Amino acid sequence: MSSNGAAAIVVGVDGSSSSLDAAGWAARAAELRGAALKLVSAYQVKALYTSFVTLPAHIGSQERAAADKILAGASLVARRSVLAPDGLSISVDALVGPTIQAMIDQSSDASMIVVGTRGNGEYFAEVLGSVSTAISAQAHCPVAIVPRSVAIESGRSTVVVGVDASTGNQRSIQLAFEEASLQGTGLVAVHVSSETSTGRSVLAECLAGWGEKYPQVAVTRTVLHGNVVENIVELSQRARAVVIGSGGRRSGISDRLLGSTVRSLAHRVDCPLIIAR
Template sequence: MAESVPILVGVDGSRSSNEAVRWAAATAERRHAPLHIVDAAFVEGRSGVPIGLPPAYLEEQEPERRRLLSDAATIAENAASAGALTISTELVPGNPSRVLVELSSAAQMVVVGSRGHGEITGGLVGSVSIAVAAHADCPVAVIREPSADRATSGDAVVVGVDGTPNSEPAIEEAFIEASLRGVELTAVHAWSDVSLSALRPHEPTFHWPTIQEREQAALSESLGGFADDYPDVTVRNVVVKDRPVDSLVELAAGAQLLVVGSRGRGGFARMLLGSTSRALLHRTTCPILIVRN
């Protein structure tokens, strides 16, 4: 970990954003990294007036957004247990998702709330968090409102492992987080990404004990080098037949963090978010870290 590279958190004053600030502050403190708090907004003299709003709108925006940044910095200070966290703030004119993606190249992690102000689609995850998770150059943590209270109460970090090199960046981040938090790492591997309910158990190609033994070996091989680098982390291997999303959601329900790659073994290079990571963004209730692969 590059200790001088900041943890970046995007804020907008929503409850979800405030939880993201608390989570980001705790993460930055564990990683001995500075915390950079960013608010992207329309600012007088540097942005055009949004359609349908009076010209005076921008005159009121900048002081309000700077107050929001100050409040976020106070939240971060209170969340840092040792009180030694380096915090900086920045007001950047522009679209929030575009700004955060542009700044992600100079961050070790971007943290966003699951939904901000103005998210009226009814979805569990807002458009900004999905866009940042899909396009950022570094890992992206998406935080739901209850997650800050659970950030130190769970007993594990959970990581999805598909048995291909695509999983390696996520595995490394998961070991880092488990080591820093002093908790167990639960590694989950599914033999199939699709439901096998239509496959008759007596067919010669389906002998689950044999398949399970083979997949356990493949999972251990995927984790081996990382386990050597982090001997302090206890690892629990979980192999399931199919439907990795269901298993990950279930195991992450009591976890501190869920870590997955942006694309799985079936993901095309042009896909920015695979079906598994996208589904988990909408279904998981704990903080989720999407790692570019």
């Protein structure tokens, strides 16, 4: 499948098995969307020579060579992960600097940023597992956090979306419907509330109109009680992806899915976690 002009999906790789799994998932996501794939590896030069306006060519050559090797390996993984390898447009970029800032900068022109849940700190100042939460909070586009050894399983027949009444909620709902449509699965829309009637009202209001836009997606509305994370983790066991918002009202689900909670979900769900931005 060739690119149809959609913004590229950008995936951060550091040589770890988790980042390679993320590259494979990102390649499949790009193929489904007809988008290009961009592989990025950020590295830092160990020796800094402040007396030079521009660093001599040999300074940082080992770090750059390591990053190039990582990118080459990730490119092979990406092509092997798609149905039509020759049709996937892949570019690579080795960037000097901290991983967090590099990925945030890349997110300005990307349709999605993809990172793994665990990383390899041998060549980098930060491992991907430690920066995924920061990237999801600061990126300018949706962020997908991919668990290690993620696989496409026929038994996983849904996409799960957390729903609340926040103003930014529509973006996560849109992403969830798009993902379910692309994956050919149903959608489970869940609201965690202490009152069943209130939860049903929130779901009805927030989902209004989306069924008409995506008639091929079967939607199940679910109101659950108790801990948000535990409920999402439970539902993720049957999901191909979980979609959540990046912020919401004080009483909603999204504001409880920030910071440490996003980190908790990223390390506990066994399917990709997509954070709407």
